[in-house]
Amino acid sequence: MSPAVFPSRSVASRLTTLFWRHPRLLLGLLLAPPLLWLGLVYLGALAALLxxxxxxxxxxxxxxxxxLTLKTYAQLFRPSNFDVITRTLLMALSVTVASGVIAFPVAYYAARFARGRWKxxxxxxxxxxxxxxxLVKVYAWKLILAKEGIVTWAATATHTDWLLDAALSLPGIGGSSLSTSYIGTFLVFCYVWLPYMILPMQAALERVPTSMLEASADLGATAGQTFRTxxxxxxxxxxxxGSIFTFSLTLGDYIIPQIxxxxxxxxxxxxxxxxGTAGNVPLAAAFAVVPILIMLVYLTLARRAGAFDAL
Amino acid sequence: MRSEASWPLRIAALAGLLFLHLPILLIFLYAFTTDERTFTFPPPGLTTQWFAVAWNRADIWPPLMLSLQVALFSTLLALVLGTLVAAAMSGARFFGRDQLSLLIVLPIALPGVITGIALRSAIPMLHLNFGWQTIVLGHATFCIVIVYNNAVARFRRLSGGILEASADLGANAFQTFRYILLPNLGTALLAGGMLAFALSFDEVIVTTFTAGTGAASKTLPIWMLDELIRPRQRPVTNVVAMVVFATTFLPILLAYYLTREGSETAGSGK
Known part of the structure; x- marks a missing residue:
């Protein structure tokens, strides 16, 4: 009688048994590298900023x-700095509203009417x-909005240059040409963030059950009433x-208003x-905390409205 | 009840789509203009000389190579880290799971300028020098979420049964990974990698904070930004813009076709 011979077990199969017996160990091994990266590199960096x-x-x-002092935060309330914050907020608000208006027909058509190849x-x-x-998208708009560019050409060709001049002479938002006015900045922001608005909007519209629309119509609502209610x-x-994206992206962008x-x-x-040039890192950090705070408030409100289920 | 769309809705929807696409076409047109100082429309004349000029400009090649290198390394890092998180998140319930999913999205949910300045102020604390490696550090951080989104959707669709079947048939963990998991994840990872590559290749905001000052850490988007602020030979910038556009456009299109059969489609969220 010789003893039973078991095949010698390789390291791989011994590890397999170990993972099978202790699933937490495998989980830990899987999570360790990404956690170290995001925890150390990213959260560490955010903490350093704060x-x-x-x-x-x-x-x-x-x-x-x-x-530690609150002196730097107090500087944010100086008129010159506070203007920067209100200007950014106003821009983010108007860009969000305008993107919503432009995005809605596209999202609505894609969700309810487009089929097959069109979809x-x-x-x-x-x-x-x-x-x-x-950058290519921003550059494209520099070409479009330039004084000698296509918008001026189209306005002259259609004899609507008086309209363009009127828009540019508006106090506050006008300028010598579209590419050097708030109207230009606003247009480019709308263009660049528009897809971020369309996609979640379309996803939400697709989830509206057709049966509810039918029920509404059966109960005598007009198309307009069904749409509104x-x-x-x-x-x-x-x-x-969608508005979370357009709002947050506008708050933090610095390339578009620069160009x-x-x-x-x-x-x-x-x-x-x-x-960079000023070397005032504390004030830069305090400025960077402003969009974080605004977005936290915005996200809390959005969560109450159930927006996270739609992401 | 499937009524037809009304004409105003159709026109508004089509106008919206055209608004998204027409501006890009102008980039192509202006690459052929003979006017190198202004953006006159219509172009006074057409020429193909700018492609040759761009090819021979010595200041374009190093940024192009650097951008490819950075995008490649960031994508590889993000592929490894993103797949690991996706595997952990799909397999188990554990403490802090929701917080972790927030942490993954955060680098892309917060404005880029915040990620940028956070890394900018942290890197000297770690006694690192700014260079191409620090650019990769920033890019990989926000590319993780792209790979993760694609991989986790595929993991969700994958039934746990085939992993157990593999184990029952005597495969060890590594064989199961190599012969079962990887072939099933393949296209999702490829799609995620493509999108991550496109995102990294064209990123400019975080890069301006994490790049060093020298020419050695000037990526192609930073080169373009410089040209936008201080233009010279404008049509050459258009030629480069076309290259950048193509380099991001093709991977994105490929990612879409790789995943369109599934319930999840790559690229529905950035």
Whole structure:
């Protein structure tokens, strides 16, 4: 009688048994690298940013004083800095509303009427601009809005240049040409963030059950009434979800107002210039905390409206 | 009840789509203009000389190569990290799961300028020098979520049964990964990788914060940004813009076709 011979077990199969007996161990091994990366690199960086915003800068030496103070935050309320914040907020609000208005017909048509090949065309038609190069899109608008560019040409050709001139002479938002006015900045923001608005809107509209629309019609509602009392309330979370993107992206952008606009400062530009040429990292950090706070409030309100289920 | 769309709705929807696409076409047109100082429309004349000029400009090649290198490394890092998170998130319920999913989305949900300045202020604290590696550090961070979104959707569709069947038939964990999991995840990972590559190749906001100052860390988008602020030979910028557009357009289209059969389609969220 010789003893039973078991095949020698390889490291791989011994590890397999170990993972089978202790599933938590496998989970830990899977999670460790991404957690280390995001936890250390990203959360660490955000914590560093938050900490810096409580530092201040010495007025005489220009050096950072690493003592906790609210002095830097108080500087945000100086008129010149506070203007930057209100300007950015107003821009983000108007861009969000305008994108919503332009996006709705596209999303509504794609969700309710487009079928088969058209549906795919609409999807690609929104997705490709969403992913295609941001800088190329901004550059395209520099060509369009330039004084000698296509908009001026089209206005002259259709004899509507008086309309363009009237828009440009509006106090506050006008300028010498579209590419150096708030109107230009606003148009480019709308263009660049529009796909972010369409996609969640379309997803929400697709989830509105057809049976409810039929029930509404059976009960005698006109198309307009059905739209106002059934479709719109049910699609609202999707609209709010889209607005999160347009709002947040406008709050933080600093490239667009730098290239197209009247060189008035926005939050993103303030952050970039303060940390770079001015070397005032604490104030830059405090400026960066402003959009974080605004977005936290916005997200809390959006969560109450059920927007996260629509993402 | 399937009524036809009304004409105003059709026109508004089509106008919206045209609004999204026509501006890009102008980039192509202006690459052929003979006017190198302004953006006169219509172009005074057409020429193809700018393609040759761009080809021979020595300042374009190093940024192009750097951008490809950064996008490649960021994509590879994001592929590994994103797949790991997706595997962990799909397999188990654990403490902090919701917080983790928030943490993954955060780098892309917060405005880029915040991710940028956060990394900018943290990197010197870690005693790292700014260079192409720090650009990769930033890019990989926000590319993780792209890979994760694609992979986790595929994991959800994959039934746990085939993994158990593989184990029952005597495969060890690594064989199951190699012969069962990887072939099933393949197209989703490829799609996620493509999107991550496109995103990294064209990223400019975080890059301006994490790049060093020298020419050695000038990516193609940063080169383009410089040309936008201080233009010279404008049509050359258009030629480069066409290259950037094509380099991001093709992977995105491929990602769409790789995943369109499934219930999840790549690219529905950025």
């Amino acid at each position: 900490l810096q915003s409580f530092y201040s800068i010495d007025d005489f030496s220009g050096l950072i004083v690493p003592e 795919a065309a609409f999807y690609l038609g929104v997705m490709l601009p969403l992913w295609s190069s941001y 059934v479709t719109l309330p049910l699609a609202l979370p999707g609209i709010i979800a 197209i606009g009247n060189s008035a400062s926005f939050i993103g530009m303030a952050v970039y210039q303060l940390q």
